[in-house]
Amino acid sequence: MNAMGKIGWILALILAIGLGAMSYTFLVKGQTVPYADGRTSILLSPDERNQVLGEMRAVLEGTRTIIEDAVAGDMQAAEKQARSMGMAAAKQDTAIIAKLPLDFKSLGLGLHGSFDDLADFIAENPDPLKVVDEVSTLMVQCVACHDAYRLGIEGEADISGE
Numbered sequence: 001m002n003a004m005g006k007i008g009w010i011l012a013l014i015l016a017i018g019l020g021a022m023s024y025t026f027l028v029k030g031q032t033v034p035y036a037d038g039r040t041s042i043l044l045s046p047d048e049r050n051q052v053l054g055e056m057r058a059v060l061e062g063t064r065t066i067i068e069d070a071v072a073g074d075m076q077a078a079e080k081q082a083r084s085m086g087m088a089a090a091k092q093d094t095a096i097i098a099k100l101p102l103d104f105k106s107l108g109l110g111l112h113g114s115f116d117d118l119a120d121f122i123a124e125n126p127d128p129l130k131v132v133d134e135v136s137t138l139m140v141q142c143v144a145c146h147d148a149y150r151l152g153i154e155g156e157a158d159i160s161g162e
């Protein structure tokens with residue numbers, strides 16, 4: 001191999017390492033920093049943070065509605081509510097997606113999938129107690145994600161919580 005060829009390979013290698021590091025940052029790590037209480041902070045703009053928190057409040061209200069409908073014996077309404085929170089409802093702004101770690105995205109998509117599973121479960125088991133039990137199992141996912149992540153604001157001084 002001549003000298004130019006060697007330089008070409010070295011450049012290609014540097015480029016590959018650079019691209020690897022970039023995809024790690026963008027796809028796996030997202031825009032995150034460690035937080036003092038052991039959780040990981042995902043850094044968003046104030047508007048993006050408000051948007052995600054608003055979605056969270058809607059998920060809480062939707063989950064509560066499923067329990068209310070099931071206990072009232074309105075299984076069709078419970079199924080419909082669960083379905084409305086399924087995969088078909090999974091959407092997020094590209095700018096936000098780029099900042100979310102891969103694990104967070106899969107937890108989020110997993111939750112949407114679980115609401116579809118819950119809708120199927122309700123259709124097959126129109127029994128309030130069984131449905132409430134299933135909702136409590138589904139909510140393990142809420143707890144797991146909340147234990148692992150918080151939402152911080154980009155450039156916030158006290159972001160490490162220390």
Ligand code: HEC
Nearest residue numbers: 053056057059060063104107108111141142145149150151
């Ligand atoms: C993929 C991760 C993830 C999942 C799954 C998840 N959440 Fe959250 N949620 C978060 C994060 C991160 C926050 C912000 C917490 C913080 O900054 O301390 C949050 C905040 C919230 C808030 C507070 C909203 C506000 O205005 O402050 C509510 C309510 C909430 N989630 C409900 C739920 C419920 C109910 C479920 C399950 C049905 C759920 N979440 C599942 C990540 C998740």
